[in-house]
Amino acid sequence: MRAEDTIAALSSGALPAGIAVLRVSGPAARLAMESLAGGVPDPRRASLRTFRDRSGVPIDRGLLLFFPGPGSVSGEDLAEFHVHGGRAVAAAMLAALTGISGVRLAEAGEFTRRAFENGRIDLTEAEGLADLLAAETEGQRARAMAQAGGSLRQLADAWMARLLRARALIEAAFDFSDEGDVADDVAGGVAAEVAALAGEMRRSLAEARRGEIWRDGFHVVIAGAPNAGKSSLLNALAEREVAIVSPVPGTTRDVIETRLDLGGVPVRFSDTAGLRAADDAVEAIGVERARAALRQADLVLQLVAPGEEAGELEGEAPVLRLRTKRDLAPDGPPPAGFDLALSARTGEGIDALVRRVADAAREAAGDPARAVPARLRQREVVAGTLAHLDAYDPLHQPAEVAAETLRLAADRLGALTGRRGVEDLLGVIFGEFCIGK
Numbered sequence: 001m002r003a004e005d006t007i008a009a010l011s012s013g014a015l016p017a018g019i020a021v022l023r024v025s026g027p028a029a030r031l032a033m034e035s036l037a038g039g040v041p042d043p044r045r046a047s048l049r050t051f052r053d054r055s056g057v058p059i060d061r062g063l064l065l066f067f068p069g070p071g072s073v074s075g076e077d078l079a080e081f082h083v084h085g086g087r088a089v090a091a092a093m094l095a096a097l098t099g100i101s102g103v104r105l106a107e108a109g110e111f112t113r114r115a116f117e118n119g120r121i122d123l124t125e126a127e128g129l130a131d132l133l134a135a136e137t138e139g140q141r142a143r144a145m146a147q148a149g150g151s152l153r154q155l156a157d158a159w160m161a162r163l164l165r166a167r168a169l170i171e172a173a174f175d176f177s178d179e180g181d182v183a184d185d186v187a188g189g190v191a192a193e194v195a196a197l198a199g200e201m202r203r204s205l206a207e208a209r210r211g212e213i214w215r216d217g218f219h220v221v222i223a224g225a226p227n228a229g230k231s232s233l234l235n236a237l238a239e240r241e242v243a244i245v246s247p248v249p250g251t252t253r254d255v256i257e258t259r260l261d262l263g264g265v266p267v268r269f270s271d272t273a274g275l276r277a278a279d280d281a282v283e284a285i286g287v288e289r290a291r292a293a294l295r296q297a298d299l300v301l302q303l304v305a306p307g308e309e310a311g312e313l314e315g316e317a318p319v320l321r322l323r324t325k326r327d328l329a330p331d332g333p334p335p336a337g338f339d340l341a342l343s344a345r346t347g348e349g350i351d352a353l354v355r356r357v358a359d360a361a362r363e364a365a366g367d368p369a370r371a372v373p374a375r376l377r378q379r380e381v382v383a384g385t386l387a388h389l390d391a392y393d394p395l396h397q398p399a400e401v402a403a404e405t406l407r408l409a410a411d412r413l414g415a416l417t418g419r420r421g422v423e424d425l426l427g428v429i430f431g432e433f434c435i436g437k
Ligand SMILES: Nc1nc2c(c(=O)[nH]1)N(C=O)[C@@H](CNc1ccc(C(=O)N[C@@H](CCC(=O)O)C(=O)O)cc1)CN2
Pocket: 021, 044, 067, 071, 072, 073, 080
């Protein structure tokens, strides 16, 4: 990537569409506007123009916007061509734009990458933008919007400020001491502050699963003996035939997943193979997968058919015990030892179950706007910083070693916002975007 390149792309979605937006960012953006529209409009004012190819033949009539750098979203001169959203229109516009010397097609995420490289946004905000584009539920949108707006950056900046202050105190005490030593009272005060900061980071990491739930979904695993009615329940929840249902025990082998939006929280339901000592080799693999799913679950629905006993389950997730096929004994008393009775056939109890799961998911996910290091990348940075902070022991370490430990911690923490040590990761982070973003 070269910053002197000007990049162009279709930034709006699949064609055909009502309108297509083509964006051009970089030093040749003005030239592009002059070449296609015959001039540069006033900044940030929509202007109706005829766009022409290099021979002067009209391509379309549309709106042109100019966002001068460095105040634009990318931090560079940025032009937007809003045209009719036909395939041939967009293709002709892109051909005309890339025909201009110095203008080429953008790669995935390259506009956002430039915003990062020009200091308009930090890495956590770029990751928040990626989440915003991927958001499917209301809670996901709210969470991503907060992070794109800087919630996690502010947390990272506050941590960094405390760390830098601790370093400054140590370095100053260093400079003023005769023996190159740090007085015990200064060292002790800094150690207390570093321990407090480490405690806060540890609590934040402990909440990381909440952020992951907003991003990936609250994971509900449907488990139980063969024929308990697991796949029937999955289909009832999904309101379509996702999984094969049959009277043959051992029908399901793969883990079959369906995603629902429950009150704004993304929830993943996994139907699994019936748990038993399987003779069939393929079924045994399925049972192993079911066990693995149980270990990953946030909540387990343990299904038990009438006349059967609830067995022991693997994993540590909370369990809701459900008596299935309620229609076979509709007038019996509520079964003892069960949270709910339901019937996939009549639908009885399904709404109550959905409410229970939605409450559990909401409770586990917490406040969507709360800033937590949710992504693996973010968690690794915080855990790595924490490892340095935990190693800090100025009362027992030589002063230079202690000071170096804090320097390493700050270096590591800098990677959270991307100010340091992230060069090799940039391709991974921005490659996740679509072209035109
Ligand atoms: N057409 C279009 N819609 C869009 C975007 C865009 O780039 N183009 N956005 C892209 O993601 C989002 C909006 N975000 C934007 C943020 C800042 C500026 C901007 O030009 N800021 C200038 C001027 C501010 C002002 O006039 O108050 C600045 O910061 O100096 C534009 C869009 C969503 N919708």
